[in-house]
Amino acid sequence: MVTVLDTIEQPQDLKKLSFSQLEKLAGEIRHLIIQTIAKNGGHLAPNLGVVELTLALHKVFDSPKDKFIWDVGHQAYIHKILTGRRTKFGSIRQLNGISGFPKRNESQHDAFGTGHSSTSLSAALGLALARDLSGQKSHVLAIIGDGSLTGGQAFEALNHAGHLGTRMTVILNDNEMSIAKNVGALSEYLSKMRTTSTYSKVKHDIEYLLRRIPAIGDSVAKTAERVKDSLKYLLVPGVFFEELGFTYLGPIDGHNINSLIEVLQQTKNIDGPVLIHVITQKGKGYQPAECNAAQFHGVGPFCVETGAISKSNGNPTYTGVFGDTLIKLAESDPDIVAITAAMPEGTGLKKFASQYPKRFWDVGIAEQHAVTMAAGLAAAGKKPVVALYSTFLQRAYDQVLHDVCLQKLPVIFALDRAGIVGEDGPTHHGVFDFSFLRHIPNIIVMAPKDEAELRNMMTTAVHTNAPVAIRYPRGSGTGADITKELEILPVGKAEELIHEGTMALLAIGAMVDPCLQAAGLLAQKGISCRVINARYLKPLDGELIRRLARETGAIVTVEDNSLAGGFGSAVLEYINTNNLNWVKILRLGWSDQFIEQGSRSELLAKYGMTPEGIAESVYSFHQQFGVR
Ligand SMILES: Cc1ncc(C[n+]2csc(CCOP(=O)(O)OP(=O)(O)O)c2C)c(N)n1
Numbered sequence: 001m002v003t004v005l006d007t008i009e010q011p012q013d014l015k016k017l018s019f020s021q022l023e024k025l026a027g028e029i030r031h032l033i034i035q036t037i038a039k040n041g042g043h044l045a046p047n048l049g050v051v052e053l054t055l056a057l058h059k060v061f062d063s064p065k066d067k068f069i070w071d072v073g074h075q076a077y078i079h080k081i082l083t084g085r086r087t088k089f090g091s092i093r094q095l096n097g098i099s100g101f102p103k104r105n106e107s108q109h110d111a112f113g114t115g116h117s118s119t120s121l122s123a124a125l126g127l128a129l130a131r132d133l134s135g136q137k138s139h140v141l142a143i144i145g146d147g148s149l150t151g152g153q154a155f156e157a158l159n160h161a162g163h164l165g166t167r168m169t170v171i172l173n174d175n176e177m178s179i180a181k182n183v184g185a186l187s188e189y190l191s192k193m194r195t196t197s198t199y200s201k202v203k204h205d206i207e208y209l210l211r212r213i214p215a216i217g218d219s220v221a222k223t224a225e226r227v228k229d230s231l232k233y234l235l236v237p238g239v240f241f242e243e244l245g246f247t248y249l250g251p252i253d254g255h256n257i258n259s260l261i262e263v264l265q266q267t268k269n270i271d272g273p274v275l276i277h278v279i280t281q282k283g284k285g286y287q288p289a290e291c292n293a294a295q296f297h298g299v300g301p302f303c304v305e306t307g308a309i310s311k312s313n314g315n316p317t318y319t320g321v322f323g324d325t326l327i328k329l330a331e332s333d334p335d336i337v338a339i340t341a342a343m344p345e346g347t348g349l350k351k352f353a354s355q356y357p358k359r360f361w362d363v364g365i366a367e368q369h370a371v372t373m374a375a376g377l378a379a380a381g382k383k384p385v386v387a388l389y390s391t392f393l394q395r396a397y398d399q400v401l402h403d404v405c406l407q408k409l410p411v412i413f414a415l416d417r418a419g420i421v422g423e424d425g426p427t428h429h430g431v432f433d434f435s436f437l438r439h440i441p442n443i444i445v446m447a448p449k450d451e452a453e454l455r456n457m458m459t460t461a462v463h464t465n466a467p468v469a470i471r472y473p474r475g476s477g478t479g480a481d482i483t484k485e486l487e488i489l490p491v492g493k494a495e496e497l498i499h500e501g502t503m504a505l506l507a508i509g510a511m512v513d514p515c516l517q518a519a520g521l522l523a524q525k526g527i528s529c530r531v532i533n534a535r536y537l538k539p540l541d542g543e544l545i546r547r548l549a550r551e552t553g554a555i556v557t558v559e560d561n562s563l564a565g566g567f568g569s570a571v572l573e574y575i576n577t578n579n580l581n582w583v584k585i586l587r588l589g590w591s592d593q594f595i596e597q598g599s600r601s602e603l604l605a606k607y608g609m610t611p612e613g614i615a616e617s618v619y620s621f622h623q624q625f626g627v628r
């Protein structure tokens with residue numbers, strides 16, 4: 001049987017569909033997305049919430065002439081399906097497959113690449129300004145969620161676009177959720193508006209009422225004006241956006257295709273910035289996702305019938321160990337407080353939040369604010385732990401440098417998802433943190449070899465009166481014993497795991513375990529290697545490096561970070577500064593390119609970072625230089 005979806009190759013194919021065909025298509029798209037994400041994993045709930053909205057957008061506008069910019073882009077699956085990628089949809093997020101985010105090099109319909117949040121309005125404004133400069137007439141639309149609207153950059157763009165009066169449309173997709181429940185005063189304001197009846201009626205009624213307030217005499221007239229203004233503030237929906245220079249339309253039911261089409265048509269004739277407030281339900285149409293939108297925001301493979309999510313290898317995750325350890329440390333230290341930027345589940349702080357609600361803040365998607373707020377807390381004697389994904393700390397580089405490290409404030413950065421994260425791909429791989437933290441004075445940077453060491457690094461961090469970053473990978477740990485007493489580690493001291501060998505494998509973080517295995521493989525080929533767990537990127541264990549240089553003559557550094565400016569670079573610099581230049585160095589890590597999507601194990605294998613790959617590189621290095 002031919003479905004409506006089978007007839008859609010390009011967005012123009014939607015134009016001829018009737019309302020009932022569009023509704024049928026919405027059902028077919030939901031089915032395709034649920035079946036595919038159940039296999040591949042991905043952002044299920046956000047996409048199920050915007051099926052009707054995406055259909056309406058493509059029905060009314062003409063992509064690629066008209067530009068859609070999807071904020072974060074995790075909700076662009078329907079857009080992909082409708083713009084020539086239906087048959088490739090089964091490969092989404094897989095190695096060599098289509099991306100889970102918009103990508104300019106994937107399709108002319110992906111007007112702007114995204115992955116990190118709150119950028120869409122700035123990008124849309126740029127595109128709209130360029131359009132106006134070249135005298136074109138197309139439409140530019142940014143589609144942003146209520147969560148992403150909590151990010152400062154979105155406010156910067158609203159402020160600027162409203163001031164310029166540029167013709168562009170912002171679609172605010174309000175489902176009252178970030179990944180978790182959305183937070184903040186603006187979120188509360190939006191929630192109040194959800195309960196108002198439709199915009200045009202309310203606005204019309206209010207304006208009618210205001211016009212009827214009589215003006216008798218000058219002073220009374222002035223008072224009446226003030227009353228009108230106050231009433232407007234109280235009653236007109238969207239006055240916040242209107243005062244910023246936007247025409248506000250809404251709230252609109254985001255699952256009613258007809259209403260959506262009607263309001264989108266209206267915006268075509270408005271000259272200036274417009275904001276359409278669309279109300280949607282995250283996870284719409286799949287009960288497990290409707291009931292637990294946070295869990296199905298970004299989800300691994302699951303069973304469609306039951307909604308049961310597949311488990312990984314069963315070892316505790318680094319995230320979970322971080323969360324539990326922080327609770328333990330906080331029991332005996334009332335100064336420990338914790339901050340997340342909209343990711344209480346993802347960073348493992350959810351339990352901490354319910355145990356210590358007064359010592360926890362979710363600041364929204366506001367990493368820069370999170371870091372400077374932590375600096376403020378530290379300046380007042382608290383011990384703030386800022387838990388972020390490595391990739392999202394990129395946003396707050398200056399706050400780390402200028403607000404925390406320059407003032408030597410004891411803020412602890414818990415950097416989850418460091419290294420290669422897998423299917424989210426290049427926007428999310430956390431392979432730059434070593435490089436962008438290492439050159440900042442005063443900071444201590446550590447990476448645990450396993451989840452047991454993560455506990456001890458956290459213990460060390462809370463007992464160290466300095467800025468500290470601890471970075472650890474996504475997913476399960478190695479199964480190390482996490483029941484031992486917590487220990488304070490000596491700062492700047494590495495751990496020697498294999499003491500004998502003619503070469504030294506100097507590994508850090510998640511690469512220590514593969515190096516131990518690589519040493520085993522090399523031993524079978526007659527090459528003996530010492531293995532060292534570096535523990536610290538900064539301060540480096542210089543004494544050990546000098547000894548290794550003297551005793552082995554060859555050092556191989558291995559890191560789950562970009563080679564440019566990372567751990568290996570730090571070792572090289574140390575060798576050079578200390579005139580140890582006779583020592584041969586091989587650096588293994590991620591080369592100077594954006595690493596594509598794929599499972600972590602596929603990418604490690606492809607780039608030679610498995611035990612076998614490391615052993616092979618070390619073997620060639622050994623052969624090439626005839627290391628003693
Ligand atoms: C800078 C940054 N911080 C955090 C994230 C992680 N993140 C991805 S989606 C999301 C929530 C987005 O909420 P919203 O915009 O409302 O979209 P919804 O999923 O509700 O449709 C978060 C916190 C990110 N992508 N970028």
Ligand SMILES: CC(=O)[C@@H](O)[C@H](O)COP(=O)(O)O
Pocket residue numbers: 072074115179297298299346417421424474
């Ligand atoms: C889109 C986004 O930024 C997040 O949803 C991210 O994909 C979550 O990653 P994890 O699955 O590693 O928590």
Ligand SMILES: [Mg+2]
Pocket residue numbers: 145146147148173174175176177178182
């Ligand atoms: Mg939302």
